[in-house]
Amino acid sequence: MDTKGILLWVGLFVVCAGIYLISRRMKKQIEESGIEADGVISRIEDVGGDDVTLHYYARYRTEDGTEVEGLLSNPRSDLEAGQQVRLKYHPKHKTNARLI
Secondary structure, eight states, X not given: OOHHHHHHHHHXXXXXXXXXHHHHHHHHHHHHXXXXXXXXXXXXXXXXXXXXXXXXXXXXEOTTSOEEEEEESSOOTTOOXXXXXXXXXXXXXXXXXXXX
16 A cells, blocks of 8 residues: 555544544533433434435424424434424534433
8 A cells, every 4th residue: 555545544534533532522512511302303314325324303492492403313213203302402502412
């Protein structure tokens, strides 16, 4: 493998590590200081190609009364559109939510 190939692999590793660390930090911030809300599963999307990869979205009101639709980072496979859920959302990034 030449130097260019090695640098590409190193760059890919750094990007993946950065995404992983940001995701873990966001999860921790939601768990520690997230704001609780009641929501409803608004839609479920299959975003996968050959595999089935589902993204679950919920609609809920933030503390200031704004209605948002957020992506759930820890969905359960038994969720259905229209189902009521209890969640916590990130205080700064209000469309990032986790079920509680």
